[in-house]
Amino acid sequence: MSVLLFFVVAPLAGAFLIALAGRKIKYSAGFCAGLISLGLSILSFYAAGLISRQQVLVFRIGGWTAPLGISLVGDGLSALMLVVVNVISFLVVVYATSYMKLYTDKWNFYALFMLMLSGLNGIIISGDLFNLYIFLEVASLSGYALVAFGTEPEDLEAAFKYLIMGALASIFILLGIGFIYSYTSTLNMADIQMVLSVKPKGAVIGFVSVLFLAGFGLKAALVPFHAWLPDAHSSAPTPVSAILSGIFIKTVGIYCLARVFFNIVGVSEGLLSVLMVLGALSMVAGAFLAIGQSDIKRMFAYSSISQVGYIILALGIATPLAIFGGLFHLFNHAVGKSLLFLSAGSIERSSGSRDLLKISGLGEKLPVTGYASLMGSLSISGIPPLGGFWSKAIIILAAIQSGHGVYAVIAALVSVVTLVYYFKFYNRVFFGLPVFLTEKIQEASFAMKFSMIALAFVALFAGILLLPAFRPLFENAANCLSSGSGYAASISGVLP
Amino acid sequence: MMLYFLCFILFSVGLYCVLRKRNVIKIIIGLGIIEYAVNLFIVLTGYRTHGRAPIFSKGQEIMNMVDPLPQAMVLTSIVIGLGVVVIAVSLAIRMYEKYGTFDITQFRRLKG
Numbered sequence: 086m087s088v089l090l091f092f093v094v095a096p097l098a099g100a101f102l103i104a105l106a107g108r109k110i111k112y113s114a115g116f117c118a119g120l121i122s123l124g125l126s127i128l129s130f131y132a133a134g135l136i137s138r139q140q141v142l143v144f145r146i147g148g149w150t151a152p153l154g155i156s157l158v159g160d161g162l163s164a165l166m167l168v169v170v171n172v173i174s175f176l177v178v179v180y181a182t183s184y185m186k187l188y189t190d191k192w193n194f195y196a197l198f199m200l201m202l203s204g205l206n207g208i209i210i211s212g213d214l215f216n217l218y219i220f221l222e223v224a225s226l227s228g229y230a231l232v233a234f235g236t237e238p239e240d241l242e243a244a245f246k247y248l249i250m251g252a253l254a255s256i257f258i259l260l261g262i263g264f265i266y267s268y269t270s271t272l273n274m275a276d277i278q279m280v281l282s283v284k285p286k287g288a289v290i291g292f293v294s295v296l297f298l299a300g301f302g303l304k305a306a307l308v309p310f311h312a313w314l315p316d317a318h319s320s321a322p323t324p325v326s327a328i329l330s331g332i333f334i335k336t337v338g339i340y341c342l343a344r345v346f347f348n349i350v351g352v353s354e355g356l357l358s359v360l361m362v363l364g365a366l367s368m369v370a371g372a373f374l375a376i377g378q379s380d381i382k383r384m385f386a387y388s389s390i391s392q393v394g395y396i397i398l399a400l401g402i403a404t405p406l407a408i409f410g411g412l413f414h415l416f417n418h419a420v421g422k423s424l425l426f427l428s429a430g431s432i433e434r435s436s437g438s439r440d441l442l443k444i445s446g447l448g449e450k451l452p453v454t455g456y457a458s459l460m461g462s463l464s465i466s467g468i469p470p471l472g473g474f475w476s477k478a479i480i481i482l483a484a485i486q487s488g489h490g491v492y493a494v495i496a497a498l499v500s501v502v503t504l505v506y507y508f509k510f511y512n513r514v515f516f517g518l519p520v521f522l523t524e525k526i527q528e529a530s531f532a533m534k535f536s537m538i539a540l541a542f543v544a545l546f547a548g549i550l551l552l553p554a555f556r557p558l559f560e561n562a563a564n565c566l567s568s569g570s571g572y573a574a575s576i577s578g579v580l581p
Numbered sequence: 582m583m584l585y586f587l588c589f590i591l592f593s594v595g596l597y598c599v600l601r602k603r604n605v606i607k608i609i610i611g612l613g614i615i616e617y618a619v620n621l622f623i624v625l626t627g628y629r630t631h632g633r634a635p636i637f638s639k640g641q642e643i644m645n646m647v648d649p650l651p652q653a654m655v656l657t658s659i660v661i662g663l664g665v666v667v668i669a670v671s672l673a674i675r676m677y678e679k680y681g682t683f684d685i686t687q688f689r690r691l692k693g
Contacts, residue, residue: 222661238679242688245672267626
C-alpha cells in the first residue's frame with residue numbers, strides 16, 4: 086500500500102460520503118472535508134520526506150508493470166506540488182467552514198471541493214499521460230461547477246465562459262495525447278520519453294507541442310488565452326477563488342506544461358523562446374489591466390495572470406537557477422494569492438462590498454484582515470524580507486545570468502507596477518476616512534482568522550525556506566525539470 | 582487518409598459552431614461535435630485494415646488485430662464528454678431562468 090494512493094482515494098471517498106450523508110447529518114460535510122484535508126496535508130509532508138530519501142516513489146495500480154499498467158509516480162516536483170496543494174486546501178477548507186455559512190446546500194460545496202482536490206492530487210502524481218488527462222477533467226469539471234456555485238447571473242455567465250474555454254483546452258490536450266500515442270504506441274510518461282529519444286523528432290512533435298501549449302496555456306491563462314480568468318475567479322465564492330487562483334491554475338496549467346514539455350516531449354530552443362515571450366506578455370498585460378480594476382477580486386485575478394507570467398518566464402529561461410526561482414515563485418504566489426483572496430472575502434463579508442470606490446478606512450475595524458492582506462500584498466509585489474522578493478530576485482538574476490537582459494528589465498519594471506496596484510488596493514481599503522455601507526462592521530470569525538494568520542506567517546517567513554535545511558524540497562523539484570530526460574531514467578531505475 | 586481528412590472537417594465544423602454561433606445550446610452542440618471528431622481520430626489511430634478484435638482464445642492465432650487501447654481511451658473520453666455536456670446544459674437552463682434568453686450576446690454582466 087503506497088502512500089501515494091491516499092492522495093487520490095481519500096478525497097474521492099470523502100466526496101462520495103459527503104454527497105451521500107452531508108444533507109442528513111448537520112456539520113458532517115465540513116468536518117469530514119476538514120479531517121481529510123488535514124490528514125492529506127500531514128501525509129504530504131511524510132510523502133515529501135520519503136521522496137527526498139528514495140528519489141522517486143512508484144506505485145503500480147493492480148500490480149501491472151509500467152508500460153502496460155497505470156503507475157502513480159512521485160518525484161521531487163510532485164513532492165513540492167503535493168505539499169503546496171494539500172496544505173493550502175486544508176487552510177481554505179477551514180476558512181470555508183465559516184465563510185460558506187450563508188450559502189445553501191453547503192454539502193455540495195464540500196463534495197465538489199473534495200472531488201477537485203482528488204483531481205489535483207491525481208494530476209500531480211499521475212505517471213500516465215492519459216490518466217493525467219482524466220484527472221485534469223475531474224478537477225476541471227468540479228471547478229466549473231464550483232464557479233457557478235452561487236447561481237447568481239454573474240456566476241453562471243462566468244462559469245459558462247470558463248466551461249467553454251476549459252472544454253476546448255481539454256480537447257486540444259486530448260488530441261495531443263492521441264497524436265503522441267499514435268507516434269510512440271505508449272502512454273506511460275517515462276516510456277514515451279524513452280521512445281522519443283530514439284525516434285526522430287518529426288513534424289508530429291512540433292504539432293503536438295503546439296496543441297499542448299494551446300491546451301495547457303488556456304488552462305494556465307497565459308495572455309492570449311486569459312479572457313476567462315478574471316470573470317471566473319472573481320465571480321466564484323471566495324474559498325473557490327482562493328483555490329482556483331492559488332493552486333488550480335498552477336497545477337492544471339504550469340505543472341502540466343512543465344511536466345509535459347521538460348520531461349516528456351522535450352524542449353527546443355524555439356519552444357523556450359515562445360514560453361519566454363508568452364510569460365513576458367502575461368506579466369505586462371496582467372499588471373497593467375490590474376491597475377484599472379475597481380473590484381478587489383478582479384484586481385487580484387489580473388494579478389494572478391501577471392504572476393503566472395513570471396513563473397512561465399522562469400521556465401522559459403530554463404537554467405537550473407531560473408527553474409528553481411520559478412518554482413519558488415510558484416510557492417510564494419500560491420501562498421500570497423490565496424491569502425489575498427481570503428482577505429478579500431473577509432472584507433466583502435464584513436463591509437458588504439468589494440468595490441474599491443465604495444469602501445475605505447477599514448483598517449481600525451479589521452486589524453487581522455488588514456495585516457494579513459498587507460503580508461500578501463508585500464509578498465507578491467516583492468518587498469525585501471518577504472518570500473516574493475527572493476523568488477523574483479532569483480528569476481531576475483537568472484535572466485541576467487543567461488543573457489536575457491531585456492526580460493530582466495521587464496520583470497523588474499512589472500514588479501514596480503505590481504507594487505503600485507497593491508498600494509492602491511491597500512490604501513483605499515484600509516486607510517482614509519471610514520466610509521461604511523453597513524453599521525456594524527465585524528472582524529472575521531475565528532476559523533477565517535486562523536487561515537489568514539497561518540498563510541500570513543508562511544508568506545512572511547517564506548525566505549527561511551531558502552536556508553540549506555529546507556532548500557532540498559525546491560532543489561529536488563528543480564532538478565526534476567532541469568535534468569529533462571532524467572525523469573525516464575530515474576523512473577526506469579525503480580521499475581523492475 | 583480520406584477518413585482523417587473527413588475527421589478534420591468534422592473538427593472544423595465543431596470549432597466554427599463554438600466560435601461563431603450565438604445560441605448557447607448550439608455552442609454546446611458544437612463542443613459535442615469537436616469531441617466526437619477527436620474521439621473518431623483516436624479510434625482511427627488504432628484501426629488496422631482487415632484487423633479483428635484482440636480477444637485471446639485457445640487454438641486461435643491472431644495475426645492482424647485492432648489496437649484496443651484507443652478504444653478504451655475513447656470510452657473514457659465519451660464519459661468525460663457526457664459530464665461536460667451535463668454541466669453545460671444545467672448552466673444553460675439556469676441562465677435561461679435568470680436572463681430569459683439563450684442568446685449569448687445578451688449575457689453581458691461581466692466584461693473582459
